[in-house]
Amino acid sequence: MARRVTAAHHRNDQETPVISEYRQSDAEREPDGSGEDHAQDRARAARELGDALRELVQAAAGTEVDAATLRKTADQARDLVGPLTEASRTRHVPPTLDEAKPGRRMYNPASGPGNPIAPPMRVRVADGVATGTCTLGLAYEGPHSYTHGGISAMLVDQILGHAHAAQGRPGMTVSLSLRYRRPVPLETPLRLTAWVPEDSITDRRTGPKATITTEDEPDRLLVEASGIFVIPTAEQAERIFGDNPPPRWSEK
Numbered sequence: 249m250a251r252r253v254t255a256a257h258h259r260n261d262q263e264t265p266v267i268s269e270y271r272q273s274d275a276e277r278e279p280d281g282s283g284e285d286h287a288q289d290r291a292r293a294a295r296e297l298g299d300a301l302r303e304l305v306q307a308a309a310g311t312e313v314d315a316a317t318l319r320k321t322a323d324q325a326r327d328l329v330g331p332l333t334e335a336s337r338t339r340h341v342p343p344t345l346d347e348a349k350p351g352r353r354m355y356n357p358a359s360g361p362g363n364p365i366a367p368p369m370r371v372r373v374a375d376g377v378a379t380g381t382c383t384l385g386l387a388y389e390g391p392h393s394y395t396h397g398g399i400s401a402m403l404v405d406q407i408l409g410h411a412h413a414a415q416g417r418p419g420m421t422v423s424l425s426l427r428y429r430r431p432v433p434l435e436t437p438l439r440l441t442a443w444v445p446e447d448s449i450t451d452r453r454t455g456p457k458a459t460i461t462t463e464d465e466p467d468r469l470l471v472e473a474s475g476i477f478v479i480p481t482a483e484q485a486e487r488i489f490g491d492n493p494p495p496r497w498s499e500k
């Protein structure tokens with residue numbers, strides 16, 4: 249029977265709260281401490297699955313095979329779903345893999361290596377500047393041979409969020425603005441850079457800026473962006489996330 253991970257005591261749960269049946273602490277940590285290795289191994293395995301599925305997604309977006317091969321592959325892909333849903337979580341519960349390493353988002357759609365829809369963008373933060381690198385394949389195509397504008401917006405949102413978080417605590421995007429100056433090429437190493445101008449910082453809010461360029465031509469701007477990021481108050485976090493808000497926003 250499928251095990252489901254369920255948020256205990258979540259505000260929106262109408263029925264008797266269900267204690268999570270599948271938690272890192274119960275299922276993966278052994279009394280002798282070997283659970284740490286187990287968690288790391290599971291994280292590696294999640295990345296391997298993410299990589300394999302990304303390969304599949306890119307192949308599916310670029311394939312020109314005949315209908316019979318498409319249908320056969322669709323059947324095979326459906327067969328992959330069952331084993332993964334034998335233990336799954338609801339939307340109110342963070343992945344156990346994130347629990348094991350605070351700050352990591354294994355399944356983030358922009359940067360999570362375990363998420364097959366993520367390129368994934370690799371993010372580094374140094375001296376308040378967030379840098380993201382990635383190469384986008386055919387699955388992200390908008391105009392022929394260039395990136396869909398919504399994908400650029402997602403990557404920019406993420407990198408702006410890291411620049412904001414480098415000032416103290418992570419926040420949520422309340423405003424996002426992009427100027428698409430030139431098309432962003434597919435299959436080309438890209439660089440996203442984000443920073444927070446000092447005069448845009450207040451108690452709960454920053455106004456970070458970002459650019460997208462290719463790695464080869466860092467002075468040729470393809471996209472310029474700016475955002476407003478706000479740290480939710482504890483009350484707002486409770487309203488949004490129920491009585492199990494992310495720890496970073498639950499401090500009164």
Ligand SMILES: CCCCCCCCCC(=O)SCCNC(=O)CCNC(=O)[C@H](O)C(C)(C)COP(=O)(O)OP(=O)(O)OC[C@H]1O[C@@H](n2cnc3c(N)ncnc32)[C@H](O)[C@@H]1OP(=O)(O)O
Pocket residue numbers: 351405406407408409410413418419420421422423450452453476478479480484488
């Ligand atoms: C290391 C981890 C890195 C993580 C990176 C993650 C990046 C991805 C982030 C996301 O995608 S978050 C998902 C998308 N965002 C949301 O779903 C947020 C939805 N919005 C809300 O729930 C509320 O807006 C929120 C609880 C966050 C805040 O509500 P408030 O009622 O406190 O604020 P409001 O939205 O009115 O505005 C907050 C501040 O921003 C200001 N503001 C908003 N839009 C603005 C604008 N366009 N220009 C200038 N200022 C603006 C506004 O004036 C105000 O300034 P003050 O606090 O100084 O008064």
